[in-house]
Amino acid sequence: MTGAIQYAKRRFESARAALGRGAGTETTESTADLGAAGVHVQLWLLAGLVLFPILVAVVVSTKQQGIVTSLPDLLPGTYAVENYREAIVDYGFARFMWNSLLMSVVVVVGKLVVSVLAAVAIVYYRVPYKDLVFLFVLFTLLLPVPVRFVPLFQLMNDLGWSNSLLAITVPYIASATTVFILRQHFLSIPTSIVETAKLDGVGPLKFTLRVLVPMSRGVLVGVSIIMFVYAWNQYLWPLVIIDSEANQVAQVGLQLLQGDVQGGQLSWSLVMAGSVLTLLPPLALMILFRKPLLETFAIQQK
Amino acid sequence: MTTITLETLSKEFDDVVAVNGIDLTVRDGEFLVVVGPSGCGKSTTLRLLAGLETPTDGEIRMDSRDVTGAEPKDRNVAMVFQNYALYPHMTGRRNITFGMNAAGSFTDEEIDRRVAKAAETLDIADLLDRKPQAMSGGERQRVALGRAIVRDPDAFLMDEPLSNLDAKLRIQMRAELTRLHAELGTTTVYVTHDQTEAMTLGERVVVMDDGRIQQVDPPQALYDFPTNRFVAEFIGDPAMNMIDVELEGGAAVHDAFRIPLPAGSAEGETGAGTEPLADPDAGGRRHAVLGIRPEDLHLARERPDLGETTFDATVEVTEPLGDSLLVHCSIGNETVKMGAEPRSSLEPGGAVSVGYDPERLHLFDPETGEAFYHSATATAPADRAEPVVTD
Amino acid sequence: MSTREIFDGRLEAALLLAPTAIVSAVFLYYPTALAFRTSFFESGFGRAPEFVGLENYVSLLGNPEYHSSVLISVVFAAIVVVGVIAVSLYLTFLIHEVDAGQGWYLISVIWPYALPPAVGALVFLFMVHPTLGVLTGPIEALGIELDWFNDGPQAFVVVALAAIWKQIGYNVIFMIAAMKNVPDALTETAEIDGVGRLRRLVSVYVPIMTPTLFFLVIIDTIYAFFGTFAFVDLLTSGGPSNATNVLIFDLYREAFSFFNFGTASAKSVVLFLVVAVLMAVQFRLTEEYSYYGA
Numbered sequence: 001m002t003g004a005i006q007y008a009k010r011r012f013e014s015a016r017a018a019l020g021r022g023a024g025t026e027t028t029e030s031t032a033d034l035g036a037a038g039v040h041v042q043l044w045l046l047a048g049l050v051l052f053p054i055l056v057a058v059v060v061s062t063k064q065q066g067i068v069t070s071l072p073d074l075l076p077g078t079y080a081v082e083n084y085r086e087a088i089v090d091y092g093f094a095r096f097m098w099n100s101l102l103m104s105v106v107v108v109v110g111k112l113v114v115s116v117l118a119a120v121a122i123v124y125y126r127v128p129y130k131d132l133v134f135l136f137v138l139f140t141l142l143l144p145v146p147v148r149f150v151p152l153f154q155l156m157n158d159l160g161w162s163n164s165l166l167a168i169t170v171p172y173i174a175s176a177t178t179v180f181i182l183r184q185h186f187l188s189i190p191t192s193i194v195e196t197a198k199l200d201g202v203g204p205l206k207f208t209l210r211v212l213v214p215m216s217r218g219v220l221v222g223v224s225i226i227m228f229v230y231a232w233n234q235y236l237w238p239l240v241i242i243d244s245e246a247n248q249v250a251q252v253g254l255q256l257l258q259g260d261v262q263g264g265q266l267s268w269s270l271v272m273a274g275s276v277l278t279l280l281p282p283l284a285l286m287i288l289f290r291k292p293l294l295e296t297f298a299i300q301q302k
Numbered sequence: 303m304t305t306i307t308l309e310t311l312s313k314e315f316d317d318v319v320a321v322n323g324i325d326l327t328v329r330d331g332e333f334l335v336v337v338g339p340s341g342c343g344k345s346t347t348l349r350l351l352a353g354l355e356t357p358t359d360g361e362i363r364m365d366s367r368d369v370t371g372a373e374p375k376d377r378n379v380a381m382v383f384q385n386y387a388l389y390p391h392m393t394g395r396r397n398i399t400f401g402m403n404a405a406g407s408f409t410d411e412e413i414d415r416r417v418a419k420a421a422e423t424l425d426i427a428d429l430l431d432r433k434p435q436a437m438s439g440g441e442r443q444r445v446a447l448g449r450a451i452v453r454d455p456d457a458f459l460m461d462e463p464l465s466n467l468d469a470k471l472r473i474q475m476r477a478e479l480t481r482l483h484a485e486l487g488t489t490t491v492y493v494t495h496d497q498t499e500a501m502t503l504g505e506r507v508v509v510m511d512d513g514r515i516q517q518v519d520p521p522q523a524l525y526d527f528p529t530n531r532f533v534a535e536f537i538g539d540p541a542m543n544m545i546d547v548e549l550e551g552g553a554a555v556h557d558a559f560r561i562p563l564p565a566g567s568a569e570g571e572t573g574a575g576t577e578p579l580a581d582p583d584a585g586g587r588r589h590a591v592l593g594i595r596p597e598d599l600h601l602a603r604e605r606p607d608l609g610e611t612t613f614d615a616t617v618e619v620t621e622p623l624g625d626s627l628l629v630h631c632s633i634g635n636e637t638v639k640m641g642a643e644p645r646s647s648l649e650p651g652g653a654v655s656v657g658y659d660p661e662r663l664h665l666f667d668p669e670t671g672e673a674f675y676h677s678a679t680a681t682a683p684a685d686r687a688e689p690v691v692t693d
Numbered sequence: 694m695s696t697r698e699i700f701d702g703r704l705e706a707a708l709l710l711a712p713t714a715i716v717s718a719v720f721l722y723y724p725t726a727l728a729f730r731t732s733f734f735e736s737g738f739g740r741a742p743e744f745v746g747l748e749n750y751v752s753l754l755g756n757p758e759y760h761s762s763v764l765i766s767v768v769f770a771a772i773v774v775v776g777v778i779a780v781s782l783y784l785t786f787l788i789h790e791v792d793a794g795q796g797w798y799l800i801s802v803i804w805p806y807a808l809p810p811a812v813g814a815l816v817f818l819f820m821v822h823p824t825l826g827v828l829t830g831p832i833e834a835l836g837i838e839l840d841w842f843n844d845g846p847q848a849f850v851v852v853a854l855a856a857i858w859k860q861i862g863y864n865v866i867f868m869i870a871a872m873k874n875v876p877d878a879l880t881e882t883a884e885i886d887g888v889g890r891l892r893r894l895v896s897v898y899v900p901i902m903t904p905t906l907f908f909l910v911i912i913d914t915i916y917a918f919f920g921t922f923a924f925v926d927l928l929t930s931g932g933p934s935n936a937t938n939v940l941i942f943d944l945y946r947e948a949f950s951f952f953n954f955g956t957a958s959a960k961s962v963v964l965f966l967v968v969a970v971l972m973a974v975q976f977r978l979t980e981e982y983s984y985y986g987a
Contacts, residue, residue: 036792043787046780047801050861053816054808056827060819074827114712121709126698133710140721142972146919146941147965150948150957151727152720174716191697192387195354198699200401201375207699210400214391233809235923236941240949251811251923258815258927268819275812282807287800298870354696 054279061273079269087257087273092245096253097277100232103168103249104281107231108224110173115223119182120208124194134183140176145237153240167241168249172231177300178223184299185219186212222296225289229282250278304364304456304489305330306351311360313346320346322513323360328457328491333483335492335504339536343513344493345461351491352381352459364456380450384462386442388434394445395430398452420452423485440471451486458490464499476502497537501525509533526678531591531671534664540596540628543638546668547592554592554665558634559613561592564660564677590674593664596628599640602655612655615640617648631656725965731958742955749959758935759943759960766940769853770917776857777913778906781864786894788865789872799869806862810923817855818928841929845936848929852937855928856921863916864909871905872898904978911975918967940964 056074061084063077087093121127122134145152152171153162161167189212197207213220235251242248245256257274260266286293306328313321321343328334336344349355351362353374362370369377388397398417402408408416421427424444434442443463450458463479464472480503483490494500500507501521509516509524509532517529528534528542535541547554547561554561602612615631615638622628627642631654640656648654665675700706732749736742753759788798805813820828823839832839841847875898883893899906922941925931931938931946938946944964948957 039787039791040794043784043791043798046784046787047798050784050802050805050858053813053820053858054804056820057812057816114716117709118713121706123697125700125702125706125709126696127703127706133714137713137717140717142965142968143721143725144915144919144968146922146944147961147968148721148724148728150944150954150961151724151731153948154727154731154954155720155724170716171720174713174721179713187697190385190387192383192385193389194697194699195352196381196383196387196401198354199352199374199379199381201373202401204700204702204705211389215389217391229807233811235809235811235926236945239926240945251809254811254815255927258818268825271815272819275815278809279807279812282809283804286804286807290800290803294866294870297866 054276057272057275060269061276063269065267065269077269083269083273084277087270087277091253091257091270091274093250093253093274093277095246096248096250097281099165099247100250100278101281102165103234103238104228104231106165106169107172108227110169111175111178111227112220112224114173115175115178115182116208116213116220118179119186120204120212122179122183123186124204124207134179137174137179138176140174145171145234149237149240152237156241163242163244163247165247168234168238171237172234175227178227181219181223181296181299182216185216188299189215218292219296219299221289222292222294222299225285225293226296228285232282250274254278306457306489306491307361307363308347308351309361309363311347311350311362312358313343313350313355314358319513321350321357324510324513324515326508326515326518328489329506331487331489333480333490333492333503333505334508335494335500335506336508336510337494337497337500337504337536338510338516340495342510344495344508344510347510348381348459348461348491348493351457352379353377378453378456379459380453380455380457381459381461382443382446382450382463384465386434386439386446386466388442388446388449390434393431393433394426394437394448397434397445398430398449401449402453416452416454417448420448423451423482424448439467440475443467443475447482451482451488456489458488458492460490460492462494463492465494465496472499479503497539501537509536511536527673527676528593528664529673531593531666531673534593534666534673538595540639542593542595542664543599543636543640544666545592545594545633545636545638547590549588549590549665554590554663556592556634556636558615558636559611561611561613561658561663562660563663563665563675563680565680589668591666591668593666593673594638594658595662596639597641598659598662599638600657600659601640601642601646602657604643604646605657608657608659611660612657615654615656617650617652617654619650620648629654728958728961728965731954732962734955734958736954736958737952745955749956752956753959753963758938761935762938762940762943765849765936765938766918769849769856769921769937769939770914772853773856773860773917773921774910774913776853777860777864778909780857781861781868781909782894782899782906784861785865785868785872786898788869790890799865803862803865805859806866808859808862810859810920811927813855813859814924814927817851817858817924821851841933843933845933848933848937852921852924852928855924856917859924860913860916860920864913867905867909868902871902875901907978908975911971911978914971915968918964940967 059074059076062080063073063083064079088097118137122130156162156167161170193211193215197211202211233251234249238249239252239255242252245253248256254271254274257266257271261268261271308324308326308328310323310325311321312319312323324343324347336347338344346355350357353369353372353376357370360370361368364377389400392400395417398420399413402413402416417430421430424447426441426444426448429437429441429445434445437445443466446463464475467475476499479492492503494503501524504521506518507521507524508518511532517524517533519527524533524537528537531544535544545556547556549555549563552563552565554563600608602608613633615633617629617631618637619630620627620642621630622644625644627644627646627648629640629642629646629648630637631640632638633656642648661678663675663677664673666673731742733744733746734742735745735749784802788795788802791798820826821832821839821841823829823842826839829839839847841851879897879901880893883897888896918939919941921939922945925937925939925942926945929937931942940960941964944957944960947953947960
């Protein structure tokens, strides 16, 4: 902390020195300032730009054809119920969404359980070569799915897991990020609390369930959201490994819809309905749990 | 009720020796304070007692039981930490009982009874259903104490328990701890870096430095008869003045003054140490360090009763402390601090005449730092065996 | 000298670590090793793998199509990273400076963090579709003929814009935290000295946020290389005429359109090296800045 302040001070000193050199222009600087209203106007414009595409998607998903060529076409239509029904029932989005949900929940729960166990061992056990084990886990950060999806595809075929829930969940269960975040959080729990548990003779199971987990609620929620968004948004791997529509996830389901619309068999409003449906679960979770999510990100960067 | 014995206890971390072969007996029911600067090994000693660290060498006994290698939970000790170490997600009651459940040797009724009793003793009944975040620092520390006493341990181990509290609360809790100890009579080892806390709380005080015990004595004896320079300078605030002098003919000689050293019996026999004041090999002269506490120096005009020997000093800075005035002044090439009456009008640069209390002089060996003379025992050799509390 | 290592049991610790270790070994390390091995073979569906030594790598070295894919990826990553950082930094600064409604503004710009790339791609496709896009009319009114189904550079810009859009949320999340960590005293000192807003951003905030910005540059680079597959796949499929054929898409095609697993594995190894270099850079930077307590 003090280090950060020291650093900030030094940086600021040099910044001031730089300002001093340009002393001639210094006085006019503040007049070029943007006022409070200016900040709001700019924010409205930019935030509007960031929101615009998704608002369009929502509007179009309520229309019959989804042909939009001018601004008046951007008024909401009356086909919302019909479009969403059609996407969910006729085009299998209920199935896709369910598969996505299953995949995400299994990945989140699996990752949490497995990572909590690993982090407990790494932080609270006195064992040799612990640093090596931690490095072994951390090093997997170098091996994201895109680097190994080709051999992984072959491995899944050998295991006979292709086209199954196992294929899109098990490879995700080991998580360097989760272990790292949990380890950082565990290290921030005061040693004296840990030692109190030792003085009282609290065993590892009770310590984990009654002390660690309750004290890590925020982080566990935050990590769960991060992992859910990550799992839900997977596209490349399911595209490669799942080839039956019945087992497909929502992301790739969208690709199937797109194929239909490019082929002229489908209206854009249905594709947008599917898009909105696919966006909703991660977006809702993120907004609902934004506080623990942001706090967990703060840990991750350390 | 337990006596704790430490024998040649050592703890090394990698190549750092934290505790270096200490011998100590904590008497049954005693309130023993361990004090020293940070890194002196006091906390490590406490943690060795708790079983949180394993000694590199030596032995720990509780009564006749050897607990050197015992697990913490098998020692029946309770520890109170500086940061309270309360579980933030548990209520006060749950915090108190959580460890008891773990120990598994209490029935529910027994737990309820003990919590009620502890709550009454500490006046924390209204905190039992609150979580730590809804408590003040003082309240948290009370709950932490509750957690300690509820198990009726053989010993309390306290690691700077008051250091996170503000000054006012600290004084209040100090009195509280004294009362609690009087009530429970449990053997207590209390670690602090604060010498005031050590003096006010301890029945006996252990001063540690550099992994070793420097002195173990009741507070006043520690103050009056420090065994070496470290203890002399560590105990007492502001610290004792240390002036390089030469001993010559039963007096401490400095460029700016000559202070006769009261001697009880024959010249050279000082009482405190049996060494002669003068070293014959050095032609009757010997280097020494003269120690005088600031409160034992006075303006000669304020204390004419102290005797005729005075010396001249130049005032440098004055610091009003309210109940007194702390004067920094120079005597020759030395700067010393001295106490004066409040509201004394002293100008920087002004010359003053300084007197001293001849019964409160100390001499230390310049090489070893060992004390070899205390004028209090030299003038009253009869009191040697049991140092008198002079106040 | 206090310690958190309060439990001993080695067997217990091993059991706790086992799930993570086994999954890592089987599904992360082993496939990577397999990729290295396969890269020395000529291999595909229904063919017995044949050892060819370094031939796959040699042919990559002499393959102009692969070279252009490398070039496209690097330019794409540079544009995406610069674009994301610049837009996010300015947005963050505005939110930091605004006097009311901060929470709402924040949520309205960080939400793309949750946006599935596939959804982002489809929505973008619809927005600027050359014939029925919402924005196509207004853009063409500016005198630009939208024809990105056939025009390579235009397609490249569309994919880049979509990729930038999705990544803004993640960046703002980290930047706002870093900017809020700038001590108030520095802002106040700057104000007293009459330092204007923008100058305060550039001369005070950005230098202090350097560790976070470095972190984001690395994360965004990895994202640009590996996280944008869905955009390319759904918007352009690497076309027109390979204008958006970034490495990750090229690899996908090699493996699952052409079924050349040997060559695809060699390409995987190249990508692995890219990640390794980026991570090494990040590690070095983190080391360098950890001194400042970042």
